[in-house]
Amino acid sequence: AQTVTQSQPEMSVQEAETVTLSCTYDTSENNYYLFWYKQPPSRQMILVIRQEAYKQQNATENRFSVNFQKAAKSFSLKISDSQLGDTAMYFCAFRQIQGAQKLVFGQGTRLTINP
Amino acid sequence: NAGVTQTPKFQVLKTGQSMTLQCAQDMNHNSMYWYRQDPGMGLRLIYYSASEGTTDKGEVPNGYNVSRLNKREFSLRLESAAPSQTSVYFCASSEALRGGTDTQYFGPGTRLTVL
Numbered sequence: 001a002q003t004v005t006q007s008q009p010e011m012s013v014q015e016a017e018t019v020t021l022s023c024t025y026d027t028s029e030n031n032y033y034l035f036w037y038k039q040p041p042s043r044q045m046i047l048v049i050r051q052e053a054y055k056q057q058n059a060t061e062n063r064f065s066v067n068f069q070k071a072a073k074s075f076s077l078k079i080s081d082s083q084l085g086d087t088a089m090y091f092c093a094f095r096q097i098q099g100a101q102k103l104v105f106g107q108g109t110r111l112t113i114n115p
Numbered sequence: 116n117a118g119v120t121q122t123p124k125f126q127v128l129k130t131g132q133s134m135t136l137q138c139a140q141d142m143n144h145n146s147m148y149w150y151r152q153d154p155g156m157g158l159r160l161i162y163y164s165a166s167e168g169t170t171d172k173g174e175v176p177n178g179y180n181v182s183r184l185n186k187r188e189f190s191l192r193l194e195s196a197a198p199s200q201t202s203v204y205f206c207a208s209s210e211a212l213r214g215g216t217d218t219q220y221f222g223p224g225t226r227l228t229v230l
Contacts, residue, residue, distance in 0.1 A: 045221035102160040
């Protein structure tokens, strides 16, 4: 069974700084998808960024980018020029391509951006 | 487009009572999902429906039933609520097209308390 681990329960940085959230996963699959979701205090789950395992190029979405290390099974999220609105819980998630269509989530990292 | 909508937003039940959580999506997605989120944890899959007319168990199905009423709607029923089912419930949907990333889009959640 796949597992996803986020080793940082909480992080805090100053506005405009860069922050990196860590995620590792365990799977025997070769092809899969990885996601980062943001959950602000409103509780809404918002997709931040996604990565296909067969793509070597790291995904980027404006200020958000990932460092995908397939051999190390690592998928970290970098937020550049952090903003107050980035304050939220961030969840890393894994989805296999074949079989059960479920997302496996990590425990989450609570990120606070301070003014 | 409203995306994924859920009703109700909040609910308090007594042990043994029953209720149905409603979910609807207007994105013409094929697959729909029900997750639960307990404090300090990521989301866990309860049930999912890969396509209209099919349902399958997820990671934590005990105590729940689901109905895929049509392509738009997917309901979750608690027949006899227990305090252990106190949680926030999220519905999600995805296109589930062959070869696609199959990103899941989430509703705003239902906070359920069982006394």
